[in-house]
Amino acid sequence: MLPLSTTPQTPNQLLENGIRLFIQAFPTTYPVALAVGILSMLPSLSSAAFSSENLDDVMQAMLDFTPYMPFYMGIMLVLYSILFYQLSTVIRGIQVSYREIVRASIEKLPVLFMATWIYAFILSLGFFFMVIPGIILGIALIFYIPLILFEDKGIFSGLRQSFQLVWGRWFHTALVLLLAFFMSSVLGQLLLMLLEALLYLIMPIEETSLLAILKFAYGLINALLSPFLDGVILLLLYDLKLRQAITQPTVNHIDTPKNGHFDA
Numbered sequence: 001m002l003p004l005s006t007t008p009q010t011p012n013q014l015l016e017n018g019i020r021l022f023i024q025a026f027p028t029t030y031p032v033a034l035a036v037g038i039l040s041m042l043p044s045l046s047s048a049a050f051s052s053e054n055l056d057d058v059m060q061a062m063l064d065f066t067p068y069m070p071f072y073m074g075i076m077l078v079l080y081s082i083l084f085y086q087l088s089t090v091i092r093g094i095q096v097s098y099r100e101i102v103r104a105s106i107e108k109l110p111v112l113f114m115a116t117w118i119y120a121f122i123l124s125l126g127f128f129f130m131v132i133p134g135i136i137l138g139i140a141l142i143f144y145i146p147l148i149l150f151e152d153k154g155i156f157s158g159l160r161q162s163f164q165l166v167w168g169r170w171f172h173t174a175l176v177l178l179l180a181f182f183m184s185s186v187l188g189q190l191l192l193m194l195l196e197a198l199l200y201l202i203m204p205i206e207e208t209s210l211l212a213i214l215k216f217a218y219g220l221i222n223a224l225l226s227p228f229l230d231g232v233i234l235l236l237l238y239d240l241k242l243r244q245a246i247t248q249p250t251v252n253h254i255d256t257p258k259n260g261h262f263d264a
Contacts, residue, residue: 001093008243009235011176018180018232025090029083029227036079037223039072041216070113077112080230081105084149087231108149115144115155122159139174140166143237165240173236180232184225192218 002021009017043065065072085101119141126134143162147153153161166173195217199205205213 002091004091004235004238006242008246009239011172011179014176014232014235014239015179015183017235018228021087021090021231021235022228025087025227025231028086028090030224032079032082032086033223033227034220036076036083036226037220039076039079040223041219042072073116074109074113077116078102078105078109080145081108081112081149083227083230084146084234087227087234088150091234104149111148111153111155111158112145115148115158118155119144119159136170139177140170142166142177143233143240146234146237165237165244169240169243173240176232176236177229180229184222184228188218188221188225191221 002017002024005013043061082101082105085096085104089096089101122141123134123138126137128134140163141159143165144153144158147158147161151158151161192214196210196214199210199213
């Protein structure tokens with residue numbers, strides 16, 4: 001169990017709690033995180049054109065993959081939902097069966113699926129006109145998944161509440177997320193460098209084979225570290241709701257699923 005603070009936290013405190021949550025949840029989350037990593041690399045593994053330096057080849061590979069995109073996206077959303085649920089059970093210190101978590105994740109899939117497409121569309125508009133609006137909106141709307149999962153929000157209400165929570169606290173939110181991403185990236189690079197050094201010591205490998213192994217390993221390392229970012233998002237959402245509760249005392253906090261439903 002990870003006791004949650006009853007007062008707003010500094011970025012340093014949120015990151016420290018994120019590390020504790022990651023360590024406590026790792027024995028539970030790593031199989032799903034590995035599945036996310038393998039699935040995320042599936043397109044490039046299925047077609048070398050995704051890694052081509054020729055832009056036309058990459059575009060053609062993306063077009064060929066388009067018919068499979070809804071199914072692919074659905075599986076990824078279910079896996080990410082499972083990760084959020086697993087992290088939440090660690091925070092609350094409760095036991096929820098894996099079967100129940102999977103069932104709840106699948107039940108939320110239609111809403112998550114539509115909300116994710118809308119989120120991606122809004123971000124693409126922001127980046128199309130200027131990069132800065134895309135960054136601002138990407139951070140402001142990032143909490144829509146846990147809001148849908150834990151507070152039974154709808155497609156638009158999840159995105160809207162995320163925006164309301166972050167707006168006015170955007171720089172605090174952006175700083176925590178940026179630091180968490182930086183920490184995860186640095187650790188991932190260090191682990192990759194260590195793996196590369198070990199491979200050189202253990203066996204002679206051709207450069208092409210070595211690069212392929214390191215690329216695959218880096219994908220898995222990033223996937224194994226992804227629950228840290230997801231955990232920080234959950235803790236940051238709780239922190240934002242605490243900050244909102246200062247001016248709106250009736251606001252609810254994150255709740256844990258029970259029998260596929262969420263308590264108010």
